[in-house]
Amino acid sequence: MIASPAVAPTLTSADVERIAALAHLELTAEEKALFTRQLADILAYAEQVQAVDTSGVPATAHVLAERTEREDELQPSLPREEALANAPDPAPEAGLFRVPRVIT
Amino acid sequence: MLDASARAIRDEIARGRATAVNVCRTFLDRIEAVNPSLNAFTLVAADRALARAADIDRRRAAGEPLGPLAGVPVAVKDNLCVRGVRTTASSRMLERFVPPYHATVVERLEAAGAVIVGKTNCDEFAMGSSNENSAFGPVRNPWATDRTPGGSSGGSAAAVAARCVPMALGSDTGGSIRQPAAFCGVVGLKPTYGRVSRYGLLAFASSLDQIGPIARNAADAALALAVLAGTDPADATSSRQPVPDFPSALSGDVTGLRLGVPRAVVSEGVDADVRRAFEAALDTLRRAGVALVDVELPHAKYAVPVYYLVATAEASSNLARYDGVRFGYRARAETEHDVKQMYSRTRDEGFGPEVKRRIMLGTYVLSAGYYDAYYLKAQQVRTLLRSDYQQAFESVDVVAMPTSPIPPFRLGEKTADPLQMYLADVFTVSANLAGLPAISIPCGFVERSEQPERSERLERLPVGLQLTGRMFDESTLLRMADAYERLTDWTRQAPSGPGVI
Numbered sequence: 001m002i003a004s005p006a007v008a009p010t011l012t013s014a015d016v017e018r019i020a021a022l023a024h025l026e027l028t029a030e031e032k033a034l035f036t037r038q039l040a041d042i043l044a045y046a047e048q049v050q051a052v053d054t055s056g057v058p059a060t061a062h063v064l065a066e067r068t069e070r071e072d073e074l075q076p077s078l079p080r081e082e083a084l085a086n087a088p089d090p091a092p093e094a095g096l097f098r099v100p101r102v103i104t
Numbered sequence: 105m106l107d108a109s110a111r112a113i114r115d116e117i118a119r120g121r122a123t124a125v126n127v128c129r130t131f132l133d134r135i136e137a138v139n140p141s142l143n144a145f146t147l148v149a150a151d152r153a154l155a156r157a158a159d160i161d162r163r164r165a166a167g168e169p170l171g172p173l174a175g176v177p178v179a180v181k182d183n184l185c186v187r188g189v190r191t192t193a194s195s196r197m198l199e200r201f202v203p204p205y206h207a208t209v210v211e212r213l214e215a216a217g218a219v220i221v222g223k224t225n226c227d228e229f230a231m232g233s234s235n236e237n238s239a240f241g242p243v244r245n246p247w248a249t250d251r252t253p254g255g256s257s258g259g260s261a262a263a264v265a266a267r268c269v270p271m272a273l274g275s276d277t278g279g280s281i282r283q284p285a286a287f288c289g290v291v292g293l294k295p296t297y298g299r300v301s302r303y304g305l306l307a308f309a310s311s312l313d314q315i316g317p318i319a320r321n322a323a324d325a326a327l328a329l330a331v332l333a334g335t336d337p338a339d340a341t342s343s344r345q346p347v348p349d350f351p352s353a354l355s356g357d358v359t360g361l362r363l364g365v366p367r368a369v370v371s372e373g374v375d376a377d378v379r380r381a382f383e384a385a386l387d388t389l390r391r392a393g394v395a396l397v398d399v400e401l402p403h404a405k406y407a408v409p410v411y412y413l414v415a416t417a418e419a420s421s422n423l424a425r426y427d428g429v430r431f432g433y434r435a436r437a438e439t440e441h442d443v444k445q446m447y448s449r450t451r452d453e454g455f456g457p458e459v460k461r462r463i464m465l466g467t468y469v470l471s472a473g474y475y476d477a478y479y480l481k482a483q484q485v486r487t488l489l490r491s492d493y494q495q496a497f498e499s500v501d502v503v504a505m506p507t508s509p510i511p512p513f514r515l516g517e518k519t520a521d522p523l524q525m526y527l528a529d530v531f532t533v534s535a536n537l538a539g540l541p542a543i544s545i546p547c548g549f550v551e552r553s554e555q556p557e558r559s560e561r562l563e564r565l566p567v568g569l570q571l572t573g574r575m576f577d578e579s580t581l582l583r584m585a586d587a588y589e590r591l592t593d594w595t596r597q598a599p600s601g602p603g604v605i
Contacts, residue, residue: 019464023463023464024447024448024451025451025460026445026452031452035464038523039468042412042522042523042526046409048409049406049413050477052406052481052485054484054485054488057485057488059480060483060484060487060537061311062297062341062539063297063311064298066343066344070337070340082204086202086432089434099446101441
């Protein structure tokens with residue numbers, strides 16, 4: 001929808017609400033107002049990367065050149081009770097993490 | 105004792121001239137005395153440390169072999185997991201998190217005989233350059249307690265500077281070891297990406313994060329790196345490159361080494377006093393036989409925007425795991441049937457403002473319609489920045505810059521404007537983007553008035569010199585840092601401000 005490299009010139013409060021929903025953040029009204037302004041500033045500053053000619057330049061996702069495959073072998077893993085020990089609502093007798101009802 | 109190097113402490117214990125328990129007590133007392141004014145520690149594990157120290161003494165008495173850090177008190181940044189010891193990343197989200205496993209670096213430290221005395225305060229999830237983003241309050245700079253120690257490993261740097269420990273671990277995603285080391289007048293080393301296992305480090309930006317040592321001199325940093333470095337099956341990005349004997353690289357001889365100075369990069373926006381200290385350091389190295397060479401890093405001016413696009417994108421993905429289900433904080437939803445509201449409230453209440461800001465920015469740059477223009481573009485400029493360094497390293501061995509363009513600033517000075525805070529990372533983020541090793545070493549002091557309008561008293565604030573090297577060539581950085589130390593006395597100076605002594 002938005003053609004590169006032209007980028008939305010301003011960030012609206014609706015954008016911030018959309019991003020917050022994507023990021024699973026329930027922001028307060030003050031946070032929404034603050035982030036709208038601050039993120040717009042930061043994005044305006046970051047806009048300068050558009051000036052760089054990157055035609056034909058590959059992207060760097062990470063800097064390592066080494067291959068890191070290994071054999072897919074069974075290894076010991078965390079015992080269930082230790083895995084549950086930090087859960088906010090564990091069900092140790094069932095060996096499960098309890099969450100609010102998902103299907104209503 | 106408090107001023108002794110890690111190496112000296114280890115040798116005294118090995119020779120039976122000191123016991124690990126007494127060493128441990130001495131440093132624990134020091135922590136108790138100065139931490140209330142510095143807030144460098146989020147947790148002091150005194151009993152655990154004393155038990156470990158007693159074990160070192162028992163081993164020595166039994167004639168068992170002692171490791172290279174036997175009995176050396178070490179502090180660990182609170183984003184590194186220590187089994188059974190609360191690890192919070194200075195976040196409310198992990199206020200009660202007790203890791204069921206050790207980070208590999210913790211495993212290695214303890215196998216080498218180090219005694220972990222506590223966890224150090226940091227910016228929440230290592231996001232920040234002033235340590236003011238901690239849920240447990242800011243750390244104060246031991247040289248001037250109204251100022252920031254830098255961040256995000258501010259607690260580790262302040263603890264080392266204030267003689268609470270001879271050595272500490274930090275993590276560095278965009279300067280988080282080097283900038284606080286510079287602000288606190290100590291040595292901080294970010295190793296090459298892949299040199300040290302990241303297993304057990306609470307992830308911020310996985311293509312940039314590295315763990316490294318903060319110490320008071322290059323020799324101790326070399327000693328620590330020798331313990332920390334090496335491949336680890338638990339971290340697929342840890343490198344299988346051979347680990348050299350770092351301490352033996354410190355020959356004191358730098359004759360013929362070529363040091364690149366990116367004049368265009370350091371010509372703008374650098375505080376005049378910081379620049380003077382930087383130029384004087386270059387001159388000292390030149391007189392020691394180092395050849396100064398002008399180098400170009402044409403894309404370095406884009407490093408900050410590229411960094412904040414890449415790092416926040418990775419952070420937004422990494423921090424998706426904090427959902428109130430398996431560990432960490434959980435908020436209550438209005439009804440018991442709303443799992444989505446539980447997620448979003450948990451994340452709003454559990455994360456602080458800077459973490460939320462970065463998750464928002466990262467989510468935005470990865471979102472449909474913006475991915476190519478921001479995230480992909482930033483990754484392409486990252487490639488060009490790497491090429492700049494590759495080209496520079498064809499004619500030089502090391503590149504020099506100030507670690508920070510400004511001296512330690514006042515607490516609160518930059519909190520209202522995140523962009524201004526980000527701009528202070530201008531010299532450190534490149535090494536992470538390019539994966540290169542970089543070290544910050546003390547190179548002088550600047551003087552600033554304590555309170556411009558109200559006081560005549562001058563504060564003496566440390567300045568750091570940053571040296572960046574080729575991939576996996578920490579040895580040359582450590583050699584140059586050590587040679588510079590031998591010619592100056594910056595690393596032998598200690599803060600003496602109120603609240604420290």
